[in-house]
Amino acid sequence: MKNRQWLLAAHPQGPATHDTWRLAEGQVGEPGPGQILVKTHWLSLDPYMRGRINPGANYTAGVRLGQVMQGGGVGEVIASNHPGWKVGDIAEAMTLGWQEYAVLTPDLPGVARVNRVDPKLAEPQAYLSWLGMPGITAYIGMLEIGRPKPGDTVVVSAASGAVGQIVGQIAKMSGARAVAIASTDEKLDYCRSIGFDATINYRTTQDLRAAIAEACPRGVDVFFDNTGGPIHDAVMMNLATFARVVICGRIAVVDKPADEDIGLRSSARLIVTRSTVQGLVVFDWWHRREEAIGRLASWNRDGRLTFKEDVLHGFERVPEAFVRMMAGQNFGKQLVKLVEA
């Protein structure tokens, strides 16, 4: 039994391309004591993965050349040497990697833990999107940093993306106004359909700062930033007093080195508005995963939380899925489905 794998072929300078990885065939491993063998059904593509293929250090170790590309996914247990897991169980793991089969150690601590997928709660791939890392990111980012109050105005960049669409719905549940920024009218139509009150197409808007001022006449109380770059600058110039800014992602500038992210510092607005800006890495909050999943699932049952996926089919398309996600060509959470039902 062969195990196809995508290995890191080069640390990209600038955007990743299909040549960033190469397809290889390895062996399927044997689960040792306390381990399981998982067949990958779904892989998740997320912007944080761009940071993992830099040669330098990020908040966690990156992928070395020749290693299997890191990435989370969902799969089926096809062999088990762990008393708590049996064949046929569905597992979600951040440590799955871009491969068709993985030997995993379920009881590792924290982010490395293998999580059980409850098929009664949702389709298994939900554990990669609104019940998984993006959902928990939106949940914690809003509840712990953004802290929207009734009547607040919440602006979300990449609003139809995996995190953004949940942020907008939590804003509405919190009694706040939600303003979406995205790249196409089709994405913005979707944002309106899930409750966003106002939308801004940043590609067709001449004066983004003025458009945000118009959409947010009393200023921006919560800015959930998934993009960085010029969108970030335009929102920062519209902060309300005592605003909260969640720095969650920076997909607009992530291909540049950190010391080349040049633009508006906004220090005048920060002082004038006494705003708080905070970086968010969801894995710091992984101990609250169960709480977040429980709440997200109940919101979904109540009909208050919906979610849009963008699925490509076939293991060979994983790099393509990553590249299009980084270019903003996906519409909804980017997934790859390996095994068709």
Place this chain on the structure above:
Amino acid sequence: MKNRQWLLAAHPQGPATHDTWRLAEGQVGEPGPGQILVKTHWLSLDPYMRGRINPGANYTAGVRLGQVMQGGGVGEVIASNHPGWKVGDIAEAMTLGWQEYAVLTPDLPGVARVNRVDPKLAEPQAYLSWLGMPGITAYIGMLEIGRPKPGDTVVVSAASGAVGQIVGQIAKMSGARAVAIASTDEKLDYCRSIGFDATINYRTTQDLRAAIAEACPRGVDVFFDNTGGPIHDAVMMNLATFARVVICGRIAVVDKPADEDIGLRSSARLIVTRSTVQGLVVFDWWHRREEAIGRLASWNRDGRLTFKEDVLHGFERVPEAFVRMMAGQNFGKQLVKLVEA
């Protein structure tokens, strides 16, 4: 009896100059019911005043052309129509203005209140420096936003300035290491003499980012930023995990419009380090003035808090004092003394 006053003559484009104000002679007012007449002894020059002479709105209303320049000071009550104040009392007021005599209403709320100077606590001009607005700024900025812990590394820009020198001493009292950034070796010698552990001359240092990394081998836990600009960028690239950044001042870029403060956005460092950046306006915390003054005074009595002033003499030198303070040519808290003992 004549009342010399400095009136705003022009909203400066770029740095303020002597021509930003013009000297005028007005009448000395009569205190109405509940008012006092104060003869100015000391005037305080502070960077926040630059924001007050912009034509646009800041966090509070600015000075209009032809109006007396705003600014705090200390003076002696020479006539009173208020039961709680008598001739000879010493008063401190943010509302004194650049004039030799002022009619004040002591019982206005908040920042507009006239404060009593306790001559037993300190020299009266201390109420403009370490017992006044700069002292309270350092106190609140460190206790509420910076929150230094024992073993933390605290970096302060404009470290020998009115706020910076107190920040450094509070860092040391908190068990933290304190690193000073300033413009001359003389200023940095002073910083060492009051307890700073390491110093960086930003004018003579080739690679500021590397110098900070060397002075802060485990990163910067608290960055108390009084300058903004390139110093800000260099420190931001050295933040430790879960750092706190106090955006207190931006004297390096304050002469530019807010949307021209261009430089490093630091979003990568903010995410990687999960840092918090917060703007500080001390007047939000004015209800804690008494607490801050009490604590600062006790630290001074204990010998744990010292302070350096830079005094010019004569009312005619007030604009000159402002211009040199904005250019960083002062050494210690900039004051003007109007009445010699």
